[in-house]
Amino acid sequence: MKKNDFYLIGGIILFIAIGFLLMLLFRTEGSKVLITIDGKEHKIFNLNEDTTYEILHDGNRNVLEIKDGYVSMIEASCPDKLCVKHRRIHYDNESITCLPNRVVLRVIGGEDSELDAIAQ
Secondary structure, three states: OOOOHHHHHHHHHHHHHHHHHHHHHHOOOOOOOEEEEEEEEEEEEEOOEEEEEEEEEEEEEEEEEEEEEEEEEEOOOOOOOHHOOOOOOOOOOOOOEEEEEEEEEEEOOOOHHHHHHHHH
């Protein structure tokens, strides 16, 4: 490898690191969680309200929990349980997906604030 190859690799790594830092700095917390089943909207919950909700679909079962502004999948009937092992989420556009059961939890509404809710 030549000297310019190291400069190119270093530049690419620096570019990726800056992009990652900007993404971390400008992410916003979501205000709602959208549940979709087979790509169709099923239900929306506020992240402010602690709750547990059971999703039953085609003999499959998923249970989500909203607690302290975070959402997580606490139970699932799928064989691998990757959705249950996923960390809890609360930032806008983060998601938890259960592929075998075709259930997606996605955090939305990152622009809402309590001041907007009071004004409306």
